[in-house]
Amino acid sequence: MGRRIALGFLGFAVFVALWQMNLWFGILSDRIAAFPSTLVGFLMARPPLVEFYHAMLTSAGQLAAGFAIAAVAGIALGLLLGWYRRAGALFEPLLIAVNAVPLIALVPLLVVLLGLGLATELVVIVLFAFFPIYFAVSSAAAATDPQLVRMCRSFGGRDVHLVRDIVLPSVLPAMTTGLRLAIGRALTGLVVVELFMGRGGLGSVILDATNRGQPNLALLAVVVLCTVNMLAAGSLQLLQARIETWRPGRQAS
Amino acid sequence: MMARYLPLLVVLVAWEVAARCRVIDAAFVSSPSEVLRSMALWYGSGRILPQLAATLGEIAVGASLSFLVGVALGLLIGWYRPVSDTASPVLFFLDAVPVVAIAPMAVLVIGIGPWIAVLLVFLLTVLPITFSVAAGVRTVPAALLRMGIHFGASDRQLFRTIVLPAIAPYIFGALRGNIGRALAGALVGEWLGSHRGLGSMMFDAAGVFEVRSVYVGALSVVIISLLASAAITAAEHRLCRWRPA
Known part of the structure; x- marks a missing residue:
């Protein structure tokens, strides 16, 4: 375990060093790509980059709201x-059809339909993040062990118990996986819609920054x-590991 | 069987009716019949073919590159434990990069042209293949490998008869998941860095509220992704025929 972490840090250090060395040996210029030292310089800049922090806050708010809704x-x-299998059989094909559409192709359409506003941005983020979560949860819920359900029923468990003690625990691992995937998707949605609308964030x-000839500032945004x-x-994964300690046959990792 | 498609049908009919009865503004949302008519027109006249060819070409180049690099990297990482321990944190960091956000900078470095789209397709699809192949290699049964070695199999034979069959399903799984990512990469690349392809056609059209081109593009993209998915499934069935059901 200790060796693994040491190697991991080593790999990361080499990565950052290689990145920084481009600057020291003059392979790439600081004007185009930012280097670790440049990025730190930006964060320390006096006067601080108020605009940048403002954009960060705007995006963070949009992302949090959109992700929560999704x-x-x-x-x-x-x-x-x-x-509910019947409802699932009825609506699932519709959701699969929508999910088959590469969502980026819908962004220009949504902007035309909904206008250049915060609502459009939210809708795009929600759409991007919704599907991984939905498909993970619904397939896990459908795969709940029927024996456990029957047992809960025969011991007099009511719907509350069923959901709390049987369904939720069996859905949980898939749910965290879905949420983890959804974060990345939400970020992509956020970037695409903000790039397209160009209204803050x-x-x-x-x-x-790229248009003003400061692509290194843009790289700071990417790193953020x-x-x-x-x-x-990472915190989702930690949370999952914490919640899941009761599960038999699962070593603490 | 038909009942499964009922909700989809209901949505389409409602959309058509709403557009015909002017409940919604057809200039902005169009209607299914009009979208179909535009599709027939664009494809019939061949007007869309250059855009289609550009997009498919970029995807073909980018996806082939990412396939080669991804499988090679995945084999390295899956086979050699220390390589995996060293490279994994960096790969997870790179995997967390929203690739789309790099596009404007890439345009500045590479310049306008199809290579932006190729680059984005590559960047978006290479890590999923790497991770899948690495995961697949770790599932290769050690007993089979030992047996192969004892019977004097060469490295080549070990790879062809034991490793490759074990990772094949993982590769196909990654390819299927990559369809959407490759299309997204091509669309964004063309939008930000090219004058050709479905992506630039759609995003340009949306900028001037020319909704029909956007729908034609979106529908084409859906059809491409369905066809690609069917092709991958067919290839998987053919290549994995030996597998017990």
Whole structure:
């Protein structure tokens, strides 16, 4: 275990060093690509990059709201349509059909239909994040062990018990996986819609900075997005490992 | 069987009726019949063919590159434990990069042209293949490998008869998942860095509220992804025929 972590850190250090060395040995210029030292410089800049932080806050708010809506809708619909087979059989083909459309192809359409506003941005983020969550939850709910369900019933369990003690625990691993995938998708949705609308947020920072000849500032935005993605996915994984300690046959990792 | 498609049909009929009765503004949302008519027109006159060819070409180049690199990287990572331990954190960091966000910078470095789309297709599809192949290699039964070695199999034979069959389903799974990502990469690449292809056609049309082209593009993209999915499934059935059901 210790060796694994050491090797991991080594790999990362080599990666950052190689990146930085491009600058020291003059392979790439600091004007085009930002290097670790440049990025730190941006964060320390005086006066601080108020615009950048403002864009970060805007994007963070949109992302949080969109992700929350998608999570609630995805989990609720997934449980409903996964559990009630008939409803699932009726609506699932529709959802599969929508999911078959590469969502990026719908972004220009949504912007035309809904206008250049915050609502459009939210809708795009929700759409991007919804499907991984929904499909993970609904297939896991449909796969709930019928023996456990029967046992719960014969011991006099009511629907509340059934959902709380049988369905939710069996859905949980798939649900966290779905949520983890959804974070990445939500970020992509956020960037695409902000790039397209160009009305604030990190997406427009990327576009503006590039157009103003400051692509290294755009790279800072990319690194911020990437860090958010890693932190969120990582904490979800930790949370899952914590909740799942009771599961038999699962060593603490 | 037909009942499965009922909701889809209901939505389409409702859309058509709403557009005909002017409940919704047909100039903005069009209607199924009009979309079909535009499709017939665009495909019949061959007007869409250059765009279609550009997009498919970029996907073919980008996806072939990512297939080669992804399978090679995946084999390395799956086979050699220390390589995996060293490379995994970096790969997870790179996997967390929203690739679309790099596009504007890539345009600045590479310049306008089809290569932006090729690059995005490659970047979006290479890591899923790498991770799948690595996961597949780890499932190769050690007993089979030992047996192969004892019977004097060469590395080549080991790879062809034991490793490759074990990772094949993983490769096909990754390919299927990559269809959407490859299309997304091509569309965004063309939108931000090219004047050709379905992506630039759709995003340009949306900018001037020319909804019909957007629908024609979106429908074409859906058809491409369904065809690609069917092709991959057919290939998998053919190549994995020996597998017990």
